[in-house]
Amino acid sequence: MAVNFPQFVYEPNFAVFARPVTIIPVASQPGAPAYPGRGIFDTNETDVIGLDGAIISDQKTQLDLIIKEYPTLPIQGDLVDIPYNEDIDGGLFEVEDADDNGGGELTLTLRRIVDPKPNIVYPVGLDVGPPTFGRPHLFEVSDMIYPLSLAVGAPAFDEPSLASSIVINALGLDVDAPSFDAPDLVAA
Amino acid sequence: MTPDIHSYSLIIKEGIFARIKQLPIFESVKRFASSPMRQIQPEHIPYLGCYLSDEQMLPDGDPNAAEPRFIHNVKVSFSVVIQNNIPDAAEENLDAAHWAIMNYLTRQDWHRFPMPKPFPPVEIEGIAKGSRQHIFGNATKDNETPYAELRMDLTVKHRTSFRPVITDDLDSIHVLVAYPWPYDPNAEEPFLVVYDLKTQAWRRQ
Numbered sequence: 331m332a333v334n335f336p337q338f339v340y341e342p343n344f345a346v347f348a349r350p351v352t353i354i355p356v357a358s359q360p361g362a363p364a365y366p367g368r369g370i371f372d373t374n375e376t377d378v379i380g381l382d383g384a385i386i387s388d389q390k391t392q393l394d395l396i397i398k399e400y401p402t403l404p405i406q407g408d409l410v411d412i413p414y415n416e417d418i419d420g421g422l423f424e425v426e427d428a429d430d431n432g433g434g435e436l437t438l439t440l441r442r443i444v445d446p447k448p449n450i451v452y453p454v455g456l457d458v459g460p461p462t463f464g465r466p467h468l469f470e471v472s473d474m475i476y477p478l479s480l481a482v483g484a485p486a487f488d489e490p491s492l493a494s495s496i497v498i499n500a501l502g503l504d505v506d507a508p509s510f511d512a513p514d515l516v517a518a
Numbered sequence: 519m520t521p522d523i524h525s526y527s528l529i530i531k532e533g534i535f536a537r538i539k540q541l542p543i544f545e546s547v548k549r550f551a552s553s554p555m556r557q558i559q560p561e562h563i564p565y566l567g568c569y570l571s572d573e574q575m576l577p578d579g580d581p582n583a584a585e586p587r588f589i590h591n592v593k594v595s596f597s598v599v600i601q602n603n604i605p606d607a608a609e610e611n612l613d614a615a616h617w618a619i620m621n622y623l624t625r626q627d628w629h630r631f632p633m634p635k636p637f638p639p640v641e642i643e644g645i646a647k648g649s650r651q652h653i654f655g656n657a658t659k660d661n662e663t664p665y666a667e668l669r670m671d672l673t674v675k676h677r678t679s680f681r682p683v684i685t686d687d688l689d690s691i692h693v694l695v696a697y698p699w700p701y702d703p704n705a706e707e708p709f710l711v712v713y714d715l716k717t718q719a720w721r722r723q
Contacts, residue, residue: 373662376656376660376661376662377557377656378655378656378661378665378667379656379657380554380558380567380597380599380653380667380669381554381567381569381571381595381596381597381667381669382554382569382571382595382597383554384554384558384567384597385554385557385558386557386558386599386665386667387557387558387559387560388560388656388661388662388663388665389661389662389663390660390661390662391662423662424603426659426660427659427660439660440662441603441661441662441663441664442662442663442664443603444601444602444603444663444664446600446601446602446603446604446607446611447546447548447563447564447600447601447602448546448547448564448600448611
């Protein structure tokens, strides 16, 4: 007989470790009001690897929910407000990912709502004006170069001729490999 | 930073970085970094890094003739890290940062970096290559902060020549002439001929 994980495992644990949260279902139920819930909040160190191996320090933050407590589950884009609770801060987050563990628990991977930095950039951007947009002048090039190239013919395609060595050999010429000219370090 | 102590490549990189820092678009940057040595913390965003990512040195002419001479291809990289929950706004910010750095090339003196006397100005011959990428968060996109990073680079070209420093100049040649051969010391007095040579030491005077 299968174990009822929500009843015997998650509910006792959530009774001890879960904290109150508010789900704002802007993606899963647009226009619906926010509703209260509970979840186990967890955040751990994770690094973002930047250019040339630079480390951008960050956290991986998750919230576990018991699936049966939510008629409509949160999805990517929903907001989760996790208020200050039992001396531990929370914050306002956006759901980035939602994973079902197959046992009745949903893990939300959260992205913190932050002030944009920088706030605005483009109005103070190009103070000397944009660089010139370059266009290839195909018409002029073809007009001038093409007739000239026909007048003098195409250049010969230069490729190595393997057959020529046979001819040289037949003429009795020396076809030995050139000697390897090693620098004489001692003499120098 | 002068070429008696530091390479032209680093001087060029630092010269470009010093000018990029002055662009108005980067006035809100919280940390400017010359290398990726230190971790970037949330309080350092917006972040602008300028790194000497790579340098390839190819022979300038025949490698086995004359002194060692090189054509340097120096990859100067820029890392601009911002944060924004809105993906489109994040990308627009990265693009604006990229365009501002590219716009640096419209400066009349973008390629020239004055040096204190007695060193001549350091100059870039050209830009051989460039690239850029927009990176959003970590590989699995599960980090908490909505970071976005512009990674771009410009590969600048310059040359060096490592001429030998001559410390034992051939200043003169002394030739004792005894003639005819076989020489008879009782018949003719030998005499000395001194050839003074215009060597590097003479030219330096």
